[in-house]
Amino acid sequence: MSGSVNITVDGKQVAVPAGLNLIEAARYAGKSVPHYCYHPRLSVAGNCRICLVEIQGQGKLQIACNTRVTEGMSYFTDNDRVRKAREGVMELLLINHPLDCPICDQAGECKLQEYAVEHGSGITRYAFEKVRKPKNVSWGDKVVFDSERCILCTRCVRFLDEVAGTPEVGLDLRGEKCTLVVKGDGKLTSPYQMNIIDLCPVGALTSRDFRFKSRVWFMHFTDTVCTSCARGCNTVVGSRGDRVLRMVPRTNPDVNDSWMCDFGRLHYAFVNDETRLTLPRVAGKGAPYATALQRAKAILEGARGQGILAVASPFMTNEELFAMKELLDRLGVEDRFFLKPTGEGDDLLVHPEKCPNARGAALLGFAEAPAEWPSKEYGALLYFAPHEGADLPEEVLLRAKRRIVFSLKEREADVCFPLTTWIEKDGTVVSAGDRLQRLTKGISFEPTLVTERTVLDRLHASLDAAHRPPDTAAQAVARLAAAVPAFAGVTWQRIGPLGMKLEAAGAPA
Amino acid sequence: MDRDGDAVKTRVVKRPQMSLGERIYFATIVKGLLLTIRHFFGVFGDLFHWKTKTTAITMQYPEERWDFKDNFRGAPALVMDQFGREKCVACQMCEFVCPPKAITIWPAEFATTDNNVEKYPDRFEIDMLRCIYCGFCEEACPEEAIFLVKEAELVHTEKKDFIHDKKKLYQMGGIREDRILKWQHK
C-alpha cells in the first residue's frame, strides 16, 4: 500500500497515497463527501448510502467509503446524478425522522440537519404517519437512546466491538421496526461507552450528564487537554457563562485517536463547585490578595533560618512549577516534593498516574513524596494541595510552624490561597510518553481569582525586586525553555494544539 | 445643459408680489382667528353635548383604552394548550433569536418518562427592561408557545418586577387552542 496514485476528482487531477478510500482521497482535491456511517477510525459498514459518487466507467453510483482509489481513477462527487442520489437518500432518512430538533441535544451539531440543508430537498412527499419506536430509553446512567431519531448507521455497534472491545450493542428486528438493542439487561457497561454519543451522527444517543443543559450554539468551546490521568487526552471543553458543561474528545492520533474514557469526560464537577475558594484567606478570614501576599512573604522570610518544606502538586502546569522552583531557589529551599495520586490503568487510554503533570514536576526538580517523610521541624510549609488523591500526612503538616497552602477548598492554614483548575489558565503539562501539551483557558470561574503562577511570581517579586516575571503563557514557556535543559527549544507556538514530544527529556517516564 | 449636453429650456418664475391688502394681513388674520374659534367651540360643544359627532380627539385614558389590533406587539407571554398543559419545550430558540438577550431559560428534564414530552423550562425569565417587542421570539417558536399579547402597560417601581418569571408569563398568556397536542401523541 505504499506509493501514490493519480486520480481525478471532479475534473481536478491530484496525486494521493495509495489505499485511500474515495472520501479521504477527495479531501486532497478540496472536496468533501457527505457520510454518516463512515468513520475514519472504525471499519467500513457502507449502510447509510449518502456518500454515493459517480466513478467514470461504472454505470451505477458507488459508495465512496468502501471504494479505494486506483491509478487513473476519475470520479465525481458533485454532479447532477450524485446530487439527485443524495437528495433521495436524505429524503428516505428523513421520512421517519421525528421533528425533535427543538428538544434534541444534537441540534446544532447534527449531521442530519447539516446534510438536510446542504443536500436535502427541503420538503417531504411522505403523507403517512411516521413510524413510532421507543423514545427516551435509558442505556444505563450515562447514555439515553432515542430509537426514532436513529438512522441505523451502526457506528456505536462498531465502536463498542472494535475499539472498546465490549460488543454490547446490536441491531434487532428488520425493516421499519429495526432498532438498536443492548445485550443483557439493556444497560451499557463499557468504561468508554460515552464515545458512542460523540460518534452518533444524529441525536439518537445523548448524554445523561449533558442532557438539556445547554444548546450547543450558546456554548463556548475551548481546545484543551484532559487532566484526569497522565494520558492527557485532547479534549474540547464546552462552557457557558463561565461554567463547564461538557467535555468531548478531540482527535489526536498520537494520544487518544478520537476517544476518551467516561471517567475523564465526567470529571469536571469540582470546576463548577460553587463552594470553591475564590479569595485568599488569612488565619481563617477572607482577605484581598495583597494582604495574603504580605502575610505569606512575612512567613517565608521569617522561616529562612529554620528551613522550609515545599510540596508541589502534579496538577500544576510546568510554568507554575517553574515559578515555584524560581521562588524556592531564591529562598534556598532544599526539601521539594510532590504528591502523586495513582490508581488503576487499562490497555486503551486510562493511565495509572491520576494527575496530568507528575513527569513535569519530576523534570523540574521535585521529588516524588517519600514513604517516610524527613523527620525535621520546619519554619514554614509551602503546600499545593492536589485536587484529589492522598493529602499530605497530618504529622508532616504539623511539623511546620507556619503553613501557606494553595487549595480548591478552604483549609486550616496561616495563609490559604485559592487554586485555579486546568480550564482557568493557559499552560503546559508533560503527559505520558514525555508529550508536552497545552492547556487553554476557557472560563474564569470568578473574576477575583488569580492564577497560581501570578501569585508565586508576585510573592517572588516582593522578596526580590529584580524578579521580572513573564506575563503571558507563551513568555512563561520561553523562560522555562531557556532555563531547563529538558525543555530546550520549546515554544508555545511549537507545541501547537496537538502537543509535541519532549525529545530532550530522555527516556519516557 | 442636461447630462446629454442638450440645451435645457429654463423659465424664470416670477416671485408673486403681494398686494397692499395682502401685506396688511388683516383678512388672513381674521380668517385664521375664525378657524381657530370654530374648533374652540367645536370642543366646547362636545363638553355640553351640543352635537352628536365629537370634535375632540383626546382619549380619556385610563378610562378609555385603545382597542389593540390582533397583530399588536405587546409583552411576550407563554401560553398553555386547551388542557392547561405547558406548550414550551425549552428549545431556547427564542433565547437565541432575541436581539437584546432579554430571554433566559433554564431547561429541565421530566423525572418520569411516561409522557410524550421530555423537556420543559424549569425557569423562564424575560427581562422586560431589555425586551424591544420585536416579536422574533413568537416567530422563532417551533411549538407556538410564546406570543406577544396585547399587554403594553408595564409599570413597576422595582427593577426586579420587570423580570417576568414563568408564573407571570403564563398568567399573561393564558390558553390558546393547540392543534398538535404533543402531550397526547408525538
Add this chain to the structure above:
Amino acid sequence: MTYVLGKLLHIVIVAGAALPGLAAVLVWAERRVSAFIQDRLGPNRVGPAGLLQPIADLLKFIFKEDVIPGHVNKTLYVLAPAMSLVPALVAFCVVPYARGMAIADVNVGILLVFAISSIAVYGVSIGGWAGNSKYSLLGGVRASAQMISYELALGASCVPVFLVVGELNMEAIVAWQKANGWLVFYLFPAWIIFLVSSYAETNRLPFDLPEAETELVAGYHTEYSSMKFALFFLAEYIHMITASALSVTLFFGGYELPWVTLPGGAWGTVLSGLVFFGKISFFLFLFIWVRWTLPRFRYDQLMNLGWKILFPASLVVVLATAGWIAMVTP
C-alpha cells in the same frame, strides 16, 4: 396711619392675591383654550374641569429642586426673576379696576405705566445674560431690542387718547368715555397699533421671539427652573393682565358700561369691578386666541413691522388726531 394701612392692605390684596390668582387661572385657561383650539381637551383631571391644575402646577414648582447651574452669574441669576415680576405688579397700581379703586389715583397715570413697564425689559435681558448660555443670551438680546422698539409705538399710540381727553389721569379717561362713548370708535387705528404693540411688549405670540422654543430652547429663561422659572412665567401673565386692563381703560370705557348707569355706593363699586373683569376677560381670551392662531414672526419681519410700519403709523395717527382736534375745536 389708617390711610397707609389701608393702602398696604389694598396692595397686598391686589399684588399678593388678585393678580397672581388671576394669572393662575389664566394659565389654566391658556392650556384649556389651546387644547380646544387643537381639538383636544386639555387638563381636566385636577378639580372641577381641571380648575385646580394651577395649584398642582404651583406645588410642583415649589417642590422642584431649586437648581442654580454652576456656570451662571449667581447674583444676577437670582435677581432677574424678581426684576421681571416686580415692574409687572407695580405697573398695575394706577389702573382703576373698579369705580374709585385704583391703588394710586395719580394724575400722570398712564405715564407711570410706561415708565415702570420699560423697566421690565431689564428683568428679561439680565435673566438672559445671567444664564450664561448662548440661548439665554440670544433670548435676552432679542427681548431688549424688541421691547425698546415697540415701546415707541405703544407710547405714541396712546398720545391720541390724551389729545382727545386732555388728561393723563385714568379715572378722567374713563369718565370722558362714559360721557362721550368709547374711544375705540374715535381712534380705531390707534387702538390697533396699541394692541399689536402690547402683544410685542408682553412677548406673546406672534412676538415671542425672546422665548422662541424652536430656535432658542426657551430663550432668556433656558437656564431657569422651579420657582425662579415660575416667577418669569407669572410676570408674563401679569403683563398680559396689565396690557388688557390698559386696553380696556383707554379704549373700551374702563369699568363703566355704555348707556347703562351703574348704581352708586358699594354696589356700584362691585358691579363696576365685574364689568371691568368681564372686559379684560375678553382681551385676555384674545391674547390666548391669537397665540394659538398666528405663527411667530421672523426677526427681520418683527423689526420691519415695529420701525417701518407701526412707529410711522402711530405718528401719523397722532398728527391726524391733533389736526382733527385743531379743526373741530373753536
